[in-house]
Amino acid sequence: MDRNSLKEPSSMHREEDMHLHTYTGETSVPYHWHDEFEFLIIDKGSCACRVEDEEYILNAGQCIFFSGGILHSIYSCNMEPFHYFAVVFHPYTLYGTDCSRYFSPQYSFQRIYDSKKEPDSKIINSLYDINDLAKDKPFAWELKVKHQLLNIFIEIFDNSYYTFSPSGRAKNTSNDQLEKALQYIHTNFSSKITIENLSELLCYSPSYVNRFFREHMGRTPTEYIVSYRIHKARALLEETNISVLDAALDTGFNNVGYFIKSFKKQTGITPLKYKNTVKKKNKGLKI
Numbered sequence: 001m002d003r004n005s006l007k008e009p010s011s012m013h014r015e016e017d018m019h020l021h022t023y024t025g026e027t028s029v030p031y032h033w034h035d036e037f038e039f040l041i042i043d044k045g046s047c048a049c050r051v052e053d054e055e056y057i058l059n060a061g062q063c064i065f066f067s068g069g070i071l072h073s074i075y076s077c078n079m080e081p082f083h084y085f086a087v088v089f090h091p092y093t094l095y096g097t098d099c100s101r102y103f104s105p106q107y108s109f110q111r112i113y114d115s116k117k118e119p120d121s122k123i124i125n126s127l128y129d130i131n132d133l134a135k136d137k138p139f140a141w142e143l144k145v146k147h148q149l150l151n152i153f154i155e156i157f158d159n160s161y162y163t164f165s166p167s168g169r170a171k172n173t174s175n176d177q178l179e180k181a182l183q184y185i186h187t188n189f190s191s192k193i194t195i196e197n198l199s200e201l202l203c204y205s206p207s208y209v210n211r212f213f214r215e216h217m218g219r220t221p222t223e224y225i226v227s228y229r230i231h232k233a234r235a236l237l238e239e240t241n242i243s244v245l246d247a248a249l250d251t252g253f254n255n256v257g258y259f260i261k262s263f264k265k266q267t268g269i270t271p272l273k274y275k276n277t278v279k280k281k282n283k284g285l286k287i
Contacts, residue, residue, distance in 0.1 A: 005183045008034040013088045020089035022134040028075040030228045038066040038088045045082030053216035061115040110161035190252045230266045237275040244271045
């Protein structure tokens with residue numbers, strides 16, 4: 001299977017002529033990767049972030065960094081509400097034709113930043129400034145964003161928030177198996193997926209498949225499959241005029257009651273209420 005099935009296209013991460021985009025969200029995001037770097041800041045509640053097979057719990061005021069090419073996902077802790085914003089950018093935005101060595105795979109940057117600590121708070125404040133600049137777009141906002149990004153990495157290098165390895169990142173066999181399982185789920189989510197399917201795919205026993213998912217993803221295969229199906233159902237309800245029943249069937253649920261229960265558990269509201277809320281929001285944007 002092609003690893004690119006888990007990749008977000010670079011076209012998603014652009015603001016006008018700049019290879020940077022900011023996002024806000026309050027729901028889970030399934031495993032994916034992109035070429036761009038990303039800072040994700042939690043500004044309300046708490047959530048869990050999986051970076052390949054490591055889990056981090058983040059609380060309001062904390063930030064996590066993802067290098068390009070790294071698999072990552074975000075989900076709620078105990079189904080509690082949370083809110084975040086993210087700054088996604090290609091490092092080429094900073095270095096152009098110079099200084100690319102500082103952003104090569106030989107450098108691994110600190111993963112977690114906390115606004116209660118110095119100089120972390122400077123880094124997080126700069127990210128808030130970037131988010132505001134990208135939303136408001138004052139004159140020469142692109143130059144101001146570059147200035148803030150450069151300040152962030154100057155703080156990172158000045159405070160030794162990085163490690164250097166001449167050979168780059170080590171290859172991890174478990175990550176290969178994890179990617180293989182995720183690619184299968186993301187490709188076949190609308191069909192029936194069993195533990196036996198995953199067992200055959202990974203050449204693991206069914207009991208070890210469950211253990212492997214818990215160790216590397218913090219969830220059972222079934223929990224991840226349901227979460228991903230809800231993610232796809234949300235997109236259908238946002239982007240089309242599909243009925244709740246059809247959204248359930250198109251994303252692999254054969255029981256609409258279970259779909260509604262799972263959707264509400266993950267998002268806090270029923271799919272019908274979600275659909276109506278999105279419709280109202282879209283109408284407001286058109287006025």
